[in-house]
Amino acid sequence: DIQMTQSPSTLSASVGDRVTITCRASQSISSWLAWYQQKPGKAPKLLIYKASSLESGVPSRFSGSGSGTEFTLTISSLQPDDFATYYCQHNRTFGQGTKLEIK
Amino acid sequence: QVTLKESGPVLVKPTETLTLTCTVSGFSLSNARMGVSWIRQPPGKALEWLAHIFSNDEKSYSTSLKSRLAISKDTSKSQVVLTMTNMDPVDTATYYCARICSSTSCYNYWGQGTLVTVSS
Numbered sequence: 001d002i003q004m005t006q007s008p009s010t011l012s013a014s015v016g017d018r019v020t021i022t023c024r025a026s027q028s029i030s031s032w033l034a035w036y037q038q039k040p041g042k043a044p045k046l047l048i049y050k051a052s053s054l055e056s057g058v059p060s061r062f063s064g065s066g067s068g069t070e071f072t073l074t075i076s077s078l079q080p081d082d083f084a085t086y087y088c089q090h091n092r093t094f095g096q097g098t099k100l101e102i103k
Numbered sequence: 104q105v106t107l108k109e110s111g112p113v114l115v116k117p118t119e120t121l122t123l124t125c126t127v128s129g130f131s132l133s134n135a136r137m138g139v140s141w142i143r144q145p146p147g148k149a150l151e152w153l154a155h156i157f158s159n160d161e162k163s164y165s166t167s168l169k170s171r172l173a174i175s176k177d178t179s180k181s182q183v184v185l186t187m188t189n190m191d192p193v194d195t196a197t198y199y200c201a202r203i204c205s206s207t208s209c210y211n212y213w214g215q216g217t218l219v220t221v222s223s
Contacts, residue, residue: 001166034209043199043213044150050207091208092152092165094142 006095012103023071023088035073036087105129107214125183125200132178138203139183143196
């Protein structure tokens with residue numbers, strides 16, 4: 001199975017910061033990568049699909065890039081609502097998650 | 104409006120069989136290439152994919168749990184059912200059902216999740 005590795009595991013940032021989360025695949029997955037946001041006690045929410053396509057209704061401050069084995073999720077200007085855990089996903093495999101905390 | 108809702112026991116005993124039902128609305132399980140997955144999340148841990156089923160009855164299971172899982176659907180009831188045998192305390196988790204994106208290998212709609220605790 002393809003392994004998905006996220007970094008960092010935890011990220012401390014402030015409102016207004018630009019942050020980037022990385023996801024690496026153990027082998028090439030073309031652009032078949034999705035990103036999710038999860039808040040405590042809630043189901044994950046799809047943010048980005050096919051590496052860089054923004055899901056309908058998701059704010060434009062979220063963007064995704066990459067192909068092959070390395071991908072990034074960028075939040076251009078952090079808002080209070082963005083502090084959550086973020087997961088990448090390819091097919092049946094999820095990354096281990098990145099918790100975005102308030103600095 | 105697409106919705107999914109999980110239902111099932113909140114507490115099961117070790118060695119028992121868990122049966123979870125995902126009731127969907129806003130779409131039909133018979134639509135071409137429509138699929139639903141089950142995904143779980145132990146407390147404080149990451150998401151783990153368990154199984155999926157498509158409208159053509161194509162099924163697939165987690166390699167590590169394959170011997171314990173069975174997935175089925177009842178299109179007339181708009182339900183997808185997951186059974187997991189021989190439950191263990193390590194299976195304590197929130198279980199989600201999610202609709203598979205039409206052609207892009209993602210999950211665009213999720214149920215609220217149901218927490219299942221395995222304890223004697």
